[in-house]
Amino acid sequence: MQRDESAWMVTGVSPSGSVTSSLSVDTDVLSSDVLSSSESISSRSSWPAVFQVPRFSYDAELKLTQAAVAYLKDGTLFSPDPKLKSDVLDGLLQEIVKYKIYITGKQADQVAQSLIKRHPCLAERGSDTGYGGWKTSIKYKVSNYRSQLKKIGCPEVTVNALKNKPEGKQSPAFGVKKAKRAEVNFCPAYPATETEESLDATRKALLLDSKRKNNREAVRIQMEKTFALRRQEVVRDTPMVADFMARWPALFEVTEINAEFKRITTVPLQSKFLSQIDLHSDNLIKLFRKRGGQIGKSLQATIEKMTDCDIDAGRECLLKGLCMYMGEDPENLVQEYVGIDEVDVSKLIDDTTVGIYVLREHGSSEPEDIGVVLEGLKVLTDLDSIPSAVTMMLGLMYALNLRYPPDLRYTFEALQKIFMELDEGKLSNKVALLKNRLFQ
Structure with missing residues (x-):
């Protein structure tokens, strides 16, 4: 678990994939970014009880409206052309990733069912449910999207790559680090204005601040800011508890355990x-x-x-x-x-x-x-x-x-x-x- 140095940068990409630049940001501007850094933490929500189908592109909605008129008139089912089907799947995908990038079969079923409920004309002939093909297409769409995310370095996906497996344990099934207990923010990316080095510098400052009395608010802000770094360490490195306590002693308090649980699940503990x-x-x-x-x-x-x-x-x-x-x-x-x-x-x-x-x-x-x-x-x-x-x-x-x-x-x-x-x-x-x- 190695971290070092501090740098406040914006735009550009470092060799490690972190966002950096040669432009420094004024500390007065960053004082507001301390608060905005929490946006990356809470950018996702818990999976909804009822999946809301979004509005699609203008031309897609126009075609679906025309198909809906025909369906209401004589029950004619609509077979979308490849372009329309792609638009529909893209729209569903962008709604899905607001919640998670690893979905279960049951969740894919829920999305497909909601689609047919919103647009009955898209029901499939010869299908027991009317949406079996849509469910399969949704699962493939999300899977392909994860492949794209892996290429651009999304930590929640790259942590499952073979290169992150321990030596001698290179089976793809070994130690896969997917969210398995309804974690909403399982392995988030660093905030846009931060690097691993800058966040580690904040962690080191946190070591000192956590020892000071009457410093609860400063500790809270720093813990919020370093959440992504902490989660990537936990998920990627699987440290021993003693080592993690030495790096993050502030976490091992009732207040911060409650806060961390809410950051991960969005649910109060x-x-x-x-x-x-x-x-x-x-x-x-x-x-x-x-x-x-x-x-x-x-x-x-x-x-x-x-x-x-x-x-x-x-x-x-x-x-x-x-x-x-x-x-x-x-x-x-x-x-x-x-x-x-x-x-x-x-x-x-x-x-x-x-x-x-x-x-x-x-x-x-x-x-x-x-x-x-x-x-x-x-x-x-x-x-x-x-x-x-x-x-x-x-x-x-x-x-x-x-x-x-x-x-x-x-x-x-x-x-x-x-x-x-x-x-x-x-x-x-x-x-x-x-x-x-x-x-x-």
């Missing part, structure tokens, strides 16, 4: 996570009570611990109950250490890859410390509650592009897709069953 747990609490409790067998007994014991007077304790029980319901051990999520000295606790934490720890004294109901562990490191400490710790762990999974722990994969999938409503259309059988029962 902590507020939505906790409110969704509360929203589904009654239905979760009903499901827990219906569960039979040994798991049902454990769930019943967990429910009995819930109290009306402590909302965090109730949320904690729900989260642990969710683990049990998904057939996973809540001790893999939260490990409590009672009356154990710091040396022994440190040894135990060293062996933890991913988890939450709680330190308590004998006979004390209040924890001394709650924190998150990644790769044997305490990355967060002194958290308010276990639900807050679970929230931050989910946020760090996104911020560091980490896989979910194998022994908690269904719990985290449920948290992501049901509660956070991210990529909720594609569910494993276990999570789909939970969702169906939860919304009955």
Whole structure:
């Protein structure tokens, strides 16, 4: 993970593909660019529930209007000429890339379906759905567009190139870094007025600013500005957590984890996570009570611990109950250490890859410390509650592009897709069953 030097430049392209020029930009002008740099971060939106078909070129709309008149008159279906079909696909493509450049089959289906709904005259003869051919054409169009983006150095595409694979792992399928958890800004390009060197200079300044007191706003602006650099490091270099913490210590705070999650997904983390747990609490409790067998007994014991007077304790029980319901051990999520000295606790934490720890004294109901562990490191400490710790762990999974722990994969999938409503259309059988029962 190497970065160096600082340069404020505009226009032109450096040998590495970064935007540069021999023209320097005045720092007074750049003070406004600090804010405008966030435009590249939020240039995309989450995939819409209903895909809106855009208006096409003037001549394309004219041809479609004439075809629509014939369709309304006698039901005549319209076979577009190659030029019109190309115009339609180009228009759809430009709308698609507002959201993502890797689309799923279901999303291509959604686009094609919306096209036929908007222009019924374009329905295909002999197709079960009326848009099967359009769906295939859309997928090919987006795929070809990615090839163009790769040639001009779009980082979200080039990161999947063979030259970016580790030595000895040159299979095209190895370590493909596509957005897989509904990330909207998975691997963004640098802001137009920035280079890797200028952003790294900001990162170095951030190291100093993050140590100063009452400097929250300056840190926020610098973290926003360096988002693209940070994401490219995470996705491209897959650094160890210890190395990444040394380069970006400001990220490992509750405020910045919340901000980073929103930059990546456009969805607020902590507020939505906790409110969704509360929203589904009654239905979760009903499901827990219906569960039979040994798991049902454990769930019943967990429910009995819930109290009306402590909302965090109730949320904690729900989260642990969710683990049990998904057939996973809540001790893999939260490990409590009672009356154990710091040396022994440190040894135990060293062996933890991913988890939450709680330190308590004998006979004390209040924890001394709650924190998150990644790769044997305490990355967060002194958290308010276990639900807050679970929230931050989910946020760090996104911020560091980490896989979910194998022994908690269904719990985290449920948290992501049901509660956070991210990529909720594609569910494993276990999570789909939970969702169906939860919304009955």
